[in-house]
Amino acid sequence: MALYDSPKAAFTDMANGTAEDWQIIAKEFGEFAAELPDRIMTHLNLLSGDFGGFPVDRLTHCLQTATFAYRDGKDEEYVVCALLHDIGDTLGSYNHADVAAVLIEPFVSEENHWMIKHHAIFQGYYFFHYLNMDRHMRDAYQDHPYFERTLEFVTKYDSPAFDPKGDTLPLTFFEPMIRKVFAKPVRSLYKPAQEKMHRATVDAVQN
Ligand SMILES: [Fe+2]
Numbered sequence: 001m002a003l004y005d006s007p008k009a010a011f012t013d014m015a016n017g018t019a020e021d022w023q024i025i026a027k028e029f030g031e032f033a034a035e036l037p038d039r040i041m042t043h044l045n046l047l048s049g050d051f052g053g054f055p056v057d058r059l060t061h062c063l064q065t066a067t068f069a070y071r072d073g074k075d076e077e078y079v080v081c082a083l084l085h086d087i088g089d090t091l092g093s094y095n096h097a098d099v100a101a102v103l104i105e106p107f108v109s110e111e112n113h114w115m116i117k118h119h120a121i122f123q124g125y126y127f128f129h130y131l132n133m134d135r136h137m138r139d140a141y142q143d144h145p146y147f148e149r150t151l152e153f154v155t156k157y158d159s160p161a162f163d164p165k166g167d168t169l170p171l172t173f174f175e176p177m178i179r180k181v182f183a184k185p186v187r188s189l190y191k192p193a194q195e196k197m198h199r200a201t202v203d204a205v206q207n
């Protein structure tokens with residue numbers, strides 16, 4: 001984390017920024033971005049003890065969803081998506097699935113991103129009718145290529161993950177997977193710049 005006395009850009013208006021300014025910022029960014037997995041885990045832990053009327057707290061629900069996916073043989077990227085699918089509950093009270101989807105988007109496949117973004121509508125099949133909503137809302141996506149994938153996610157992993165006695169691996173078990181998936185973006189506006197910085201670092205180490 002950049003401290004108060006760390007190097008800083010000289011500009012007060014970004015319009016006057018220089019290459020030197022942006023070298024300082026890019027270096028700080030690299031260090032800050034590398035700590036993203038830690039921030040993800042800190043944020044997941046905010047879900048601990050928050051039951052919201054459910055039989056398990058939100059962290060347990062996330063861990064159990066990931067555990068079910070892991071036990072069923074899903075790959076690490078999928079398991080991390082399962083773990084993070086409700087991470088948006090703390091800030092996205094009205095769009096929690098979107099919050100999770102935005103966080104994972106640079107690091108995961110298009111199908112996993114779509115699955116997490118739409119899981120709330122698919123999960124709604126189990127309770128929307130109790131809230132005067134249409135439980136069949138997900139049917140609008142019936143012809144979508146990722147419909148079956150998302151249906152499987154809510155049916156096999158998300159929906160049954162409210163069991164206080166259910167199989168629940170701890171966050172420490174998933175930590176290496178989080179670090180691996182969040183190590184490098186596969187899709188990002190800043191990807192070309194990041195690769196250039198990475199190459200410069202490798203060159204500096206090798207020479
Ligand atoms: Fe959810």
Ligand SMILES: [Fe+2]
Binds near residue numbers: 065158
């Ligand atoms: Fe969930």
